[in-house]
Structure formats: structure tokens, C-alpha cells
Amino acid sequence: LYKLLGADGKLFESPTPGLFGGHRGRKGYGRLDCPCAARWIAKGYYVKHRVFFADEVAAIAAGYRPAACCMKERYALWKQVCARARDRQQALAIYKKLIDL
Numbered sequence: 001l002y003k004l005l006g007a008d009g010k011l012f013e014s015p016t017p018g019l020f021g022g023h024r025g026r027k028g029y030g031r032l033d034c035p036c037a038a039r040w041i042a043k044g045y046y047v048k049h050r051v052f053f054a055d056e057v058a059a060i061a062a063g064y065r066p067a068a069c070c071m072k073e074r075y076a077l078w079k080q081v082c083a084r085a086r087d088r089q090q091a092l093a094i095y096k097k098l099i100d101l
Contacts, residue, residue, distance in 0.1 A: 030067030
């Protein structure tokens with residue numbers, strides 16, 4: 001079984017692996033093949049803060065934003081939304097609507 005972080009921010013066990021990984025402290029999520037995350041993991045960092053999501057919807061619902069390295073277009077959109085939003089929660093709601101999830 002795989003431990004994934006749900007939309008409610010709580011861990012749950014799943015028979016299938018997650019499609020996205022994230023950093024619990026920085027609240028960012030990205031692809032599992034992200035070269036930036038791989039570099040940090042190879043150096044021995046990041047692993048204890050690593051979380052996994054079934055899909056992008058769950059990552060956003062849990063309060064995570066897209067990673068700058070492996071999700072460049074999504075991250076650029078996120079930055080634009082943040083510039084207009086009053087707080088992170090509003091930014092996440094606007095971002096979710098814009099990417100149609």
C-alpha cells in the first residue's frame with residue numbers, strides 16, 4: 001500500500017501510487033520525475049518532508065501550489081494569480097478554476 005496525502009491534508013493508504021509528489025514544508029507539488037526534487041533527494045534532503053498525491057486536484061485541495069522546476073507553465077500562472085489574490089486560499093481557489101480541475 002502507498003501513503004498519500006488527501007484533499008483534507010490527512011494521510012491515507014492507497015493500493016495505487018500517487019501521480020504527484022510534494023514538499024510538506026514548502027507546500028509545493030510536482031511530477032514524480034522532477035529533476036529538482038531528484039537532486040535534493042540524492043543529496044539526502046527532502047525525503048522526510050516528501051508527500052504524495054493521487055492527482056493534481058488532491059494536491060491543490062490540500063493547499064499545495066505547482067512546482068517551479070517541473071511545472072513551469074502552471075507555476076507561472078500560479079504567480080500571476082498570487083499577485084491578484086488577497087491570500088493563499090483565494091489564490092488556490094482562483095488557480096483551480098483557471099486550470100479547470
